[in-house]
Amino acid sequence: MSTVQHPVEVDHVTKTFRRHHDRATSLKQFVAGGRRRTYDEFVALDDVSFNVRRGEVFGVVGHNGSGKSTMLKIMAGILHPNKGEVRVHERMSALLELGAGFHPELSGRENVFLNAALLGMTRKEITARYDEIVDFSGLDDDFLDTPVKTYSSGMYVRLAFSIAINVEPELLIIDEILAVGDIDFQRKCTERFLEFRNAGRTTVLVTHDMNSVRTMCDRAVWLDHGKLRGTGEPGEIVDGYTESMTGSTDRVAKLGSYREGSGELQFTAARMLVDGEPRRSLRTGDDLVLELELTATSPIDDPAVSVTVMTASGLMLSEPCTRDADIVLGRVDDRRALTVRLPDLALLPGEYQVHCTVSDARRHHIFDRVHSAVTFDVMAGTPLEQFGTVSLRPQWTVE
Ligand SMILES: Nc1ncnc2c1ncn2[C@@H]1O[C@H](COP(=O)(O)OP(=O)(O)O)[C@@H](O)[C@H]1O
Ligand SMILES: [Mg+2]
Structure with a gap:
């Protein structure tokens, strides 16, 4: 029997976090330095297994706090599971939370080099790609010399996406980040992303946008309070997930x-x-x-x-x-x-x-x-005007 090696194999992964509470039960105790340090164990991922197949766009859905980002961070090697393991067999680049991987005090230019190096590119390779990365990001040259802490969230995303996609990964991991840029940039990203997919490369995608799960993903997984609720055809996963959402969190789901x-x-x-x-x-x-x-x-x-x-x-x-x-x-x-x-x-x-x-x-x-x-x-109210969107409070004078 031959075993296929998948780009990502998630094998019985459990991840717990310790949540610390600094607790001084009385002011006196606090002053006396007798604070008790307590914590509870929180299970963010509970015995989760699935494989991501080569060349597919694989969606990860679930309500907030269900463990999606934790799963992606484990794939990216930023976090380690307590039990089980995630095996990644491809050259990976990850686009995680906004600005993760960016150093706020360094300039955009320095961050490009730093990031690309972390993704395994040599200095020579980075230099050869630098212009392309900057071009794609659409950022002005002046901005590349200023610290990224002065960037808007849109600028962050442009640069981060541009680096992630231009380092030629075989596996791209994206944590719901694309919705932040403007429409033009989103279109550019989508095009580049389709090229990436058509070249037979693999993507793992967390998104709240159920339409993109239906239209872009080949398969999807549904996480619920850290547990795997299902893996399979995106339409079925989305239906199950949406049904569970509208049943339980009425007020929130209806908002917006x-x-x-x-x-x-x-x-x-x-x-x-x-x-x-x-x-x-x-x-x-x-x-x-x-x-x-x-x-x-x-x-x-x-x-x-x-x-x-x-x-x-x-x-x-x-x-x-x-x-x-x-x-x-x-x-x-x-x-x-x-x-x-x-x-x-x-x-x-x-x-x-x-x-x-x-x-x-x-x-x-x-x-x-x-x-x-x-x-x-x-x-219509006061002032009464016929055309336009806002009143600039006109004050007319006639001599
Ligand atoms: N470093 C951490 N320390 C403690 N709890 C954490 C940490 N990271 C995530 N969590 C908790 O784990 C749960 C899952 O988080 P996350 O993976 O970010 O969920 P999702 O991305 O699905 O919204 C949440 O309840 C979150 O508060
Ligand atoms: Mg998240």
Whole structure:
């Protein structure tokens, strides 16, 4: 009997994390230095096995916290399982969480060299590919000489994807990262990705976008609280997963049209209030209040919350953020409600939508972004204007 060697073999993998709690039970004890250090073991992956076959696009689906990123980090060799093993038989490059693998103080240029070296390229190979990597990323030369900590999340992704795909891996591992760049760049990535696939190379892909699982993947696996719920035909996996989601997490699943992010914090409610009442429409000149609720699955310090106000066709009008207003949320470890008031609304009649985003303080890492979390109509009000999107508050004088 001959055994086929698959590019990735996941063999009875169990991964546990220790979660530490620093606990001083009383102030006195705390002052006396008698704090107890306790921890519990958390099973992030529980006896998971599957193979990824050569040349396929393999999807990994599951709700937030189900162990997808942990699985990919084990494949990439960043984490090690407690039991079982993952065997990778191909030259791999991995596009994990935003900025993972980037050194914030180094310039873009230095990071290209550092990253490519980590992926196993020689200095000569990197130099030969450098222009192509930069070209593909579309970043300006000036930016390549500045530290990547000054980059926007979009710039991060451009550079990271460009490196990952241009080092000619045989196996590409992607953790839901593509949704962040702009449309043009996404199209470029998709094209390059299809080339990669058509060349018979292998991809493992985590995504929340069930349409891409259906259309792009050859097979998929479903993780649920660290356990394998199924492996197989993408359509069946997606159906099973979606059914389980709509059954259990009603309120969250109904919020917005599409969501992305790593999930430590999630929006569990978002609505518009006018004069203290939930509403779906208002008038130019009204005060709009957005009421948001966040729920933590693990504690996060000082997240940033922003609301992106857009026209129905997707033109971004404004993106107020707690950071810009110097609002500090502190540690969020349970539920947190917040509101943002947009007084004397300048929007003219039309349909609008609001995306809600919660990210780390530097706005690099997205915990949750809910697209079209709130949609509303604006009707004619004050000032009364006929055309356009916003009122610029005109003040006419006639001599
Ligand atoms: N380094 C870590 N220490 C402790 N817990 C962790 C660590 N990394 C992940 N976890 C926990 O393991 C679970 C699975 O996380 P993850 O693999 O990121 O899930 P997913 O990518 O499916 O959202 C989550 O509950 C997460 O909080
Ligand atoms: Mg993840």
